[in-house]
Amino acid sequence: MSKRKWHHPEVPAGERVTKVWRSAGELEDTPALRQWVDREFPRAAESMRDEDDRESTRRDFLKVMGASTALAGFGLAACRRPVDLIVPFVDAPEWVIPGKPLYYASSMPSAGGATPLMVTTYEGRPTKLEPNRIHAEGGGTDSFVQASVLDLYDPARSRDFLSKGSKISRDEAIKNLSGLVKSGKVGFVFGEDDSATRTRLRKDLAAKYTGAKFYSYEALAGQGRKASVEATFGSGAEVVTDFSKAKRILSVDCDFLELDRQGSVKGFYDLRHVNKRDYSEKDATKSVAGMNRLYMAEPTYSLTGGLADHRAPLAPSQVGRFLSQVAQELGVAVDNIPGGKFDGDKAKWITECVKDLKSSRGEAVVLLGSRYAKELHDLAFLINQKLGAYGKTLKAVQTEKAGLGDVAGLVRDIDAGNLDTVILLTPANPLLENPTVELSDSKKVSLADALGKVKVVQWGTSLNATANAADLHIPAAHYLESWGDTYSSTGVYTVVQPMILPLYGGITELELLSGLLADQVELHDSMADAKAVSPGYYAVRKTFKGISKVSGERAEVASFKKLLREGFLADASYSDITGGAKQVSVPALKEVSAPTEKGLDIIFQTDASLKDGRYINNAWLQEAPDPVSKVCWDNALYMSPETAKNLGIYEELVKLEKASQAWWGFGPDIKKTDVPEEGEGPSLYAPMASVTVNGKELEAPVIVSFGMADNVVAVALGYGQAYDQHFGDQFKGGNPSFYDGSAITPQNVSSVGVNTGFDAYPLRGTSDYFTTGAVVSRSKSGNTYKMARTQEHHSMYGRAIAREISTMDDEYGGHKTDFAGQLKKVQKQGMDSHAPENISLYKPEGAKDPNDPDKRLPHLSDKSHQWAMSIDLSVCNGCNACLVACQAENNIPVVGKTQVAMGREMHWIRMDRYFAAPDEKKAEGKDEWLTAPEMIPQPVACVQCESAPCETVCPVNATVHTEDGLNSMAYNRCIGTRYCANNCPYKARRFNFFDYNKRNPVIHKNLYKGPLGEKQVGDSKHLQRNPNVSVRMRGVMEKCTYCVQRLQTAKIEAKQNTKKKALAGAGSVNTEVSPQDLMSKTDAVRVACQDACEAGAIVFGNLLDPKSTIRRIKDENNKIINDRAYDLLNYIGTRPRTSYLARVKNPNQDMPGAKLVGRATIHMH
Missing domain, CATH: 3.40.228.10 (Dimethylsulfoxide Reductase, domain 2)
Incomplete structure (x- = not known):
């Protein structure tokens, strides 16, 4: 038997069994999946061969390496390191210290309420976004907020003024804009975010342009909810x-x-x-x-x-x-x-x-x-x-949005001839989304057709389809480059302030509106005079003066400084509507038949990575696996297993071939199957299907999604915005009908957004959430499409990984176990139920030296800091905010779709997702067995083992243990043997197979071109990197470090503060300092994933600080003291510093199936 076949029966006979799976392959127990799991690491990880030359030999490999070396010398004259100069400020700001960050309070405007932020900057470069914790809603962020800093440095951002896609000068743009608004019949289309200053300027615009009308539009905004609320409580x-x-x-x-x-x-x-x-x-x-x-x-x-x-x-x-x-x-x-x-x-x-x-x-x-x-x-x-x-x-x-019309009103006004020009100030992309508006029973008009009847001015950050088709495109500044104001979700007035001058000369929304209000239309030029104050600043200042409750110029100045320092004005918020609600009658609802196999419901989903498509160029979000499907860089048609079976697709998806008992390590060997070297076998290539609705057809790959309602298909919007000649390389069996092998470029996007997914907007027609009567069939071409899915990567399959209990009494087997009894069993689930207590092989500090009884072993650990973490599964929803925050903080590279499919993603923290259902459901023969399993997310990173298996196998001591309890990496020592990754039971280590930080990984096969490949050096995205974190290169292993740069900063600050206190008034420098004096402030250190987590699921702190929150979960010796806490894979004796708290479900005992709620992980197998 192979050494890597670790499968074992962990469930004693007669015990409850719970089926847990991450994919259809795991559910069906296919031989291909077993082969993948047994192999543990993709075979492609053992070579550097491209998929086109996988048959090459070692001799061929050496030839290629020799040629690459020769070409490297050929292309680099003298190979001299380029000279980089450190240039000082001409006028040095006194508050800027090189290497020290500055923090500014700001916010990210968005529909549904702004996110209050604390922005970290280094020498004027924003590098990281944290929640503003003094704000009432500053508990965390989502993945969109964390990734928005990358959009600031996007080299594909709009830089130029355009007219019908052609570049024009600023003067020409001003002249064109003046002419377009001259008639006064101007429509302004804003986003769904709210702004007091915008509302004030809107009133001024209405006074100047007598025919002006105002609207709000975003593609996936809740128009139905908005219409109902405003009909009941009034406009805005x-x-x-x-x-x-x-x-x-x-x-x-x-x-x-x-x-x-x-x-x-x-x-x-x-x-x-x-x-x-x-x-x-x-x-x-x-x-x-x-x-x-x-x-x-x-x-x-x-x-x-x-x-x-x-x-x-x-x-x-x-x-x-x-x-x-x-x-x-x-x-x-x-x-x-x-x-x-x-x-x-x-x-x-x-x-x-x-x-x-x-x-x-x-x-x-x-x-x-x-x-x-x-x-x-x-x-x-x-x-x-x-x-x-x-x-x-x-x-x-x-709110401040009273008087804003919707997209239907916009189309009606255009159709009626009430507008000559429409100025788009929304993040939406109308020509991509193109909803249809029903003007009457016999007349329907699409938004694109309506906009074709008027002149269009588009203000935006990206060169999308609308930008290239507009009569005038104005490059927009990022919100981190802008002055503005907004409101949080509960209505607290929040400021938006710039961290940096516009990198590409973009214009802010308030600058554009202020320019339209000038006697002669003007557009502020930040590039011409960097010291010139933005009109947006004066606009916000004027608004603040009107809403602040202070009198006198000095008090107003002091209050505004406080606003900039804290980021919000607590006593300025939305007013409550306490009465005046109109009477709502019971609506007469149309009868809609339940979906059938021949007429499915199709849902047009908001995507967890791209939202409505606006983040198509954001590589961090593209590579973050979807929280449910675990697909990245693509969308797909999602359907339930039963729906897939009815359509004849399910068996093709999982390649059903029942396996023997060899899964558990006994019985005959399993049949070998063809597992592709570059991916995860049966779920690497997905069959293409065709969906037809409203007379429109879309071909897209099919993915089985557990927990879906039957006869329903779902597809995410925002993908398929651009293709190039390499799009066909992702198919087997022929291209889809809409692609003939040539380049399709409906709009300009960066290399990040090319060849990603399929455009489902044409299917939608109206702005409805779903449509009935969809017909789905297997694609006539019979082709399949290459997918990058991480659901089977880094598997710890076979162990009680995630754990769950219920507040309801467990009556399984005739034995009633109350909540307290279930708590006692949390640490004894799975193999832990019959594993002996861990005994460390390492002698404790201060113990007798076995070679000399008169000596004591030295004290090597830090007496001030011992770090630990806990993750609470009761509140973790698997949202990816921690994953993207870690990427932003630790300079983690993007690797691209091909590398992800090979199992080479670099995320330090991954989000495992399990589906689980007790076997009682299967025994009862109910459909809920597959259609209604529980879903359990679990973040997993390096758990910082005290007895780390990786440390003992490294031949060069590149991974070592620090005095404060971290399992750290010395990058300069690492020679890339990957023994540590092979010996890590948590699959937490990541290897740089290429120079992902040096070569552009999203350009087709660019990584394989070596020194001839396109570089990222000098790319503006490098400005985002954290200067306190090393950038790793090819051949180096990396993993979670507990954000060691933050820990070291806290230690240094503690020493500095202690030194100041100790030497204050002291007559001698020989002052005694205790370990407690050098301890950082209680819970003052927050790691990146913890800071981003809106749920508060992650707790981090110092085990030696008795006041720290982590001490309520573990004691100073890393021993668990919370009943819900458990260590991952505790029975193997690694003594991890990161522990988990079991998920608690709170079922209603009278609900059907209540007795099985919270039982999903009693025994995972």
């Missing part, structure tokens, strides 16, 4: 959810924790923390009484659904039926339920859920996905009104 109204008061939540296809925000989620997580957010409650049995309970009905898994206590798959066409039955059982006067009442388990699910909501009246809320129709939101309003939610868990506020 918004309804905000207060999750801190919501004990019972029913979410109907509303991903309120991630992509469909309806208020600050900090309160939700506060009520989800079992031991409170600071873990001050030691007795978990007491604190679970205050936990909230989340019910979720949705068509496909969302991150919110993954945290739900009860979840039901629900086709989007049946949402009206579902809400009507909920309303009727609550007592709302619903006469007719379209399609009739649900029966069976679904009816019981609704009944028991409604009972629970009614019992928590005033502390319950029902949320509906914002992109559903107005009529459904009206019904949701009546439900919440019946629950007493308004004024408690929900409140209506008055």
